[in-house]
Amino acid sequence: GLGWKSKYGEIDPAMKGALLDWEVVGGATTDADAHSGRQCLRLVHTAERAQTYLNRRWKLKGGEQGAMLDRLKGEVAYWYKAVSAKDASLWLGVIPMSVDPLENTGAPRTGIKVPAEHVGDGQWHRVTIPYDYTGNPKVKWVHVSCFLDGSAAELLLDDLEFLGAGVQPITNGGFEEVSPDRDGTREVVALCHKHGMRYLAYYWAQREPKSVGEAHPDWRCRNSAGKPTAYYCVNTAYRDLVRDRIVELVKEVGVDGVFFDMFHTRADECYCDACRAKFRMLTGQEPPPKQDYDSLLWQQWVEFKYRSIEEAMLDFNRAIKAANPEAALVVNTWNAWVYGNTHNTRNSIRVIENVDGLLEETGWYDVVDPSFFAFPARHNFMNWHLAGLCKGKRAFMWGAASLPGWLPLPPLEPRIRVLTMVTNGAVPAHSVPGRDTLKTYLGDIAEREDYFRGSRLAPWCGLVVSEKTELWYGRDDPKERYVKGVYGAYQSLLERHLPVSLVTDRELEVGKLEDHKVLFLPNCAAMSDAEIETVRRFVREGGGLVATYETSLYDEHGQPRETFGMADLLNAKKEG
Ligand SMILES: [Zn+2]
Incomplete structure (x- = not known):
């Protein structure tokens, strides 16, 4: 998301990085000096303004936290250089705020004045300011601030940090900014390679500046009424532009791969x-405009949309690997269940076959639908599911946002989730608010490295997760109709410490299974004859079988069968 100097034109400026989370009056970032990195914040006060100041991003009486901290006890640190001060006061510190938010709690500010001997000494100084507002129930949040007043003053600030216990929620402490005239991606590539790190460039897919849409109206996605949407279609020559750009990124800019955010297929597209x-050309028919799960044409249309994305991914992946065989393509599947079925690339076994890794954003359950799964096995399940689909390729999990004001999580929770990811074979792709937090996460993992390295799930129980059932039996409510049943089966196995690994319906279809002792099919309703035959053979060869509810009562299109497809195995028949 940093942007780069490209012969194919600029990406949308809204997709580039920017200074976040601060309210600055009378200041801006500067390249002229820095305590670390390349930039710092320069505040210049003159008598024309009552005050020059820095606060966290917030809205007066907006009723929201904004970027203020919710840690009522802790310690903040500033690096500062006092360039000049004439009859002026230079104050650094923490301001207690009410729920309004307003500074009306009755509690005093906690801070220091920059000592006179530091003014003009040309040195960077560090100050730490401990504060504690836990005794005042009116204090809800705190600002991390700097105030200059008087005749004239100039102060440089850098590397603000929160030092108290728990998550350190100050982002952009270094005041680094990607300005339009710099080439952020090339800078980061150079920095990463210097430290022996691989760098995958973030690419916000299917969004373009207005000029691209005006020059190529035929590249835009359209809804069933024929109106252009906000997105661009991979079945048009737009795909060539994306391919050219990512090949340029790999070949000329030197990135080690690309991470696509949000390559989706949407409900009323395309x-x-x-x-x-x-x-x-494929079906001899027009795309159906209305959702109808009983119509095979509708099912073909949904499949067509998914296959279009997967085909584009394969095309992109081949193109970057032709430029550099080591280049990796990772795609964000977001999460199919939390927003319903029709919106996403999907966590699909078919997507992972065409790329090198999937990323999933389970963290959104905290805000969208915290009731989805019973806590705490939810995160085990989501990581187990993602890693199981990826079958040895990279499974990246974004388990929680840790920026203040985003999600209401205590600091220990994201830390536990990181270990849950690694335990279940996923790679943490968490938001991390600061270096100390990252150090904690990495320390937790390092302590257990002997157990993690080279480990895999023992294939004792194969728990079947069926995409066909999710799509054509789950229909418009797959999580209620199907996914929760899979989750229940998983949780019961987990709570009894029984080894469980994931089997996809695709593996049943092609008859390729690991050396399982038992197969568990929780309401695996929609099954093809080939899948049923694989299960039959497994049982004939001595494997155990657990099947619940409507397992095998429907065919692969979700159409009801006369009776259970596995009636012979289950010794059961349908009654009424
Ligand atoms: Zn299209």
Whole structure:
């Protein structure tokens, strides 16, 4: 998301990095000096302004936390250089705020004045300021601030840190900013390679500046009414632009791969001319405008949309690997269940076959639907599921946002989730608010490295997760109709410490299974004859079988069978 100097034009400025989370009056970042990195914040006060100041990002009486800290006890640290001061006061510290928010709690500010002997001495100084507002129930949040007043003053600030217990929620402490005239991606590539790190560039997919849409109206996705949407379609020549850009990134800018955010297929997309023509060529029919799970044409249309994304991923992956065989392609599947089925790339076994890694954003359950799964096995399940689908490729999990004001999590919770990820074979792709927090996470992992390294899930129980059942039996409510049953089976196995690994319906389809002792099919309703035959063979060869509810009562399109497809194995029949 840093942008780079490209022969294919600029990406949308809104997708580049920017200074976040601070309210600054009378100041800006500067390249002229820095305590660390390349930039610091320069505050310049003159008598024309009553005060020059720095606060956390917030809104007066907005009722929201904004970027203020919710740690009522702790310690903050500043690096400062006092360039000049004339009849002026230079104050650094913490301001207690009410829920309004306003500074009306009755509690005093906690801070220091920059000593006169530091003014003009040309040195960076560090000050730490401990504060404690836990005794005042009116204090809800705190600002981390700096105030200059008087005749004239100039102060440089850098590397602000929160030092108290728990998560350190000050971001952008270094005041680094990606300015439009710099080449952020090349700078980061150089820095990473210097330290022996690989760098995958973030790419916000399917969004473009207005100029691109004006020059190529036919590249835009369209809804069923024919209106252009906010996105761009991979079945048009837009795909060439993306391919050219990522090849340039790998070949000329030197990134080690690309991370696509949000390559999705959406509910009422895409009915552009290119998609219509391609669908007609494959099926001889027009795309159906209305959702109808009983219609095979509708199912074909949904499949067509998924296959279009997967085909583009394979195309992109081949292109960057032609430029550098080591280059990796990772795609964000977001999460299919939390927002319903039709919105996403999906955590699909078919997507992972075409890329090198999937990223999933389970952290959104905290805000969108905390009731989805019973805590605490939810995160075990989500990581187990993602890593199971990835089958040895990289499974990246974003388990929680730790920026203040985003999600209401105590600091220990994201830390536990990081270990849950590693335990279940996923790679933590967490938001980390500061270096100390990262150090804690890495320390936790390092302590257990002997257990993690080279380990894999023992294939004792194979728990079947069926994409067909999720799609065509789960229909418009897959998590209620299907996914919760899988989760329940997983939780019961986990709580009894029984080894469980994931089996996809694709593996049943092709008849390729690991050396399981038992297969567990929790309401695996939609099954093809080939899948049923694989289970039959497994049982014939001595494998155990657990199947619940409507397992095998529907075919692969979710159409009801006369009776259970596995009636012979289950010794059961349908009654009414
Ligand atoms: Zn299209």
